[in-house]
Amino acid sequence: MLFKQMMEYVGLEPDRLQIRWISGSEGAKVAEVTREMTERIRALGPNTKMRDVK
Amino acid sequence: MKTVVDNLRREAARLLAGDEVKMVIGYAAGTDAARTTPCFATTPEQAALLTWGPLCANNLVKYLLDYRFEDTRLAVVVKGCDSRAVNRLLQDLQFPRQRLVVLGVPCGGQLDRASILSEIPPGARLQDIEDTGEDLVLVTDKGRLSFPKDRFLMDKCYRCETNMPVVADFLAGEPVPSPAREGFEHTAEVDGMEALDIADKSSFWDNEFSRCLRCTACRNACPACSCKECVFEQAVPGWQQSGIIGSKVNSLPENAVFHLIRMFHVTGRCVDCGECERVCPVGIPLRLLYRKVLKDARILYGAGTPGMSTETVSPLSEFRPDDPEEFM
Numbered sequence: 349m350l351f352k353q354m355m356e357y358v359g360l361e362p363d364r365l366q367i368r369w370i371s372g373s374e375g376a377k378v379a380e381v382t383r384e385m386t387e388r389i390r391a392l393g394p395n396t397k398m399r400d401v402k
Numbered sequence: 403m404k405t406v407v408d409n410l411r412r413e414a415a416r417l418l419a420g421d422e423v424k425m426v427i428g429y430a431a432g433t434d435a436a437r438t439t440p441c442f443a444t445t446p447e448q449a450a451l452l453t454w455g456p457l458c459a460n461n462l463v464k465y466l467l468d469y470r471f472e473d474t475r476l477a478v479v480v481k482g483c484d485s486r487a488v489n490r491l492l493q494d495l496q497f498p499r500q501r502l503v504v505l506g507v508p509c510g511g512q513l514d515r516a517s518i519l520s521e522i523p524p525g526a527r528l529q530d531i532e533d534t535g536e537d538l539v540l541v542t543d544k545g546r547l548s549f550p551k552d553r554f555l556m557d558k559c560y561r562c563e564t565n566m567p568v569v570a571d572f573l574a575g576e577p578v579p580s581p582a583r584e585g586f587e588h589t590a591e592v593d594g595m596e597a598l599d600i601a602d603k604s605s606f607w608d609n610e611f612s613r614c615l616r617c618t619a620c621r622n623a624c625p626a627c628s629c630k631e632c633v634f635e636q637a638v639p640g641w642q643q644s645g646i647i648g649s650k651v652n653s654l655p656e657n658a659v660f661h662l663i664r665m666f667h668v669t670g671r672c673v674d675c676g677e678c679e680r681v682c683p684v685g686i687p688l689r690l691l692y693r694k695v696l697k698d699a700r701i702l703y704g705a706g707t708p709g710m711s712t713e714t715v716s717p718l719s720e721f722r723p724d725d726p727e728e729f730m
Binding site: 355 | 595596600601602603604605606607608611655658659661662665666669691694695698699702718726727728
């Protein structure tokens with residue numbers, strides 16, 4: 349939570365960070381959370397700020 | 403000021419002569435009048451080199467870490483802000499209390515070297531700085547310039563929390579008034595930064611971080627950084643460099659990651675001594691980052707400034723059932 353606020357402070361979208369505690373027996377929840385997260389990131393678009401210049 | 407220096411020298415000489423300590427870490431006159439240098443006195447004669455004044459900005463507590471694995475007893479000279487770092491190191495068991503003698507000095511604020519030097523007319527040479535208590539007299543070879551002293555203090559001093567050491571075995575002088583001033587809120591700049599929208603924040607910090615040389619001076623001067631092997635210095639083969647969190651690649655995104663990681667690592671450790679910002683060769687406003695952490699830790703976990711006593715627990719090293727929880 350502290351880290352999320354730090355990300356926001358230096359200008360990163362805080363929604364890119366997600367932490368979940370999921371037990372080993374909750375396989376369905378892993379899939380669900382991952383899908384949710386993927387949707388959210390897709391909506392935010394690529395993270396250009398952290399992309400390395402190469 | 404004179405008596406403080408005398409007391410300090412006398413106590414240092416006594417400690418060294420009686421073999422109570424092997425070394426006294428203090429300040430000595432520097433290469434010019436507006437500078438002091440860290441001094442490592444090992445004999446009673448060298449104790450006469452010690453000095454104290456409004457130009458002793460260095461936090462000497464960091465040097466203790468160089469001697470943490472030895473068995474000698476050391477004495478260190480601390481100001482109010484540095485003394486918080488002493489408490490932090492003691493708390494982290496980085497230095498045993500019985501091997502440490504803390505020589506406290508009363509601090510009326512430290513001067514900002516750059517702004518003093520900017521007052522000196524071009525071509526003039528600074529010969530001495532006289533401190534009359536309220537005024538500051540810059541003695542140059544082209545005449546004397548007098549200024550009210552509190553125009554030149556370092557920014558952190560206007561927000562001073564403890565101008566007297568919070569831990570000291572020996573106090574070299576009577577308490578002096580705190581340099582803290584009205585109207586300098588602890589979080590004023592942080593609040594201002596938070597109020598910007600995310601694109602402005604992003605471009606502000608991009609601008610700052612793009613200057614970063616990754617010299618790690620901020621880390622080297624930081625009393626909160628006590629790891630033997632820093633995450634940024636782990637041996638990683640070159641072909642893995644861009645794939646790890648603490649990459650050494652000097653590019654804007656990697657610099658931002660470096661500062662984010664440092665920001666997180668000093669949470670609950672940063673005593674706000676301001677050394678990072680002072681030593682930064684490219685002038686990145688680092689305290690603006692770490693004061694944000696201080697503020698958030700205060701709001702989220704009710705944590706006070708670290709190092710005020712050895713009893714305060716760092717917010718990230720304890721769990722309380724009522725801790726705020728966003729991710730569950």
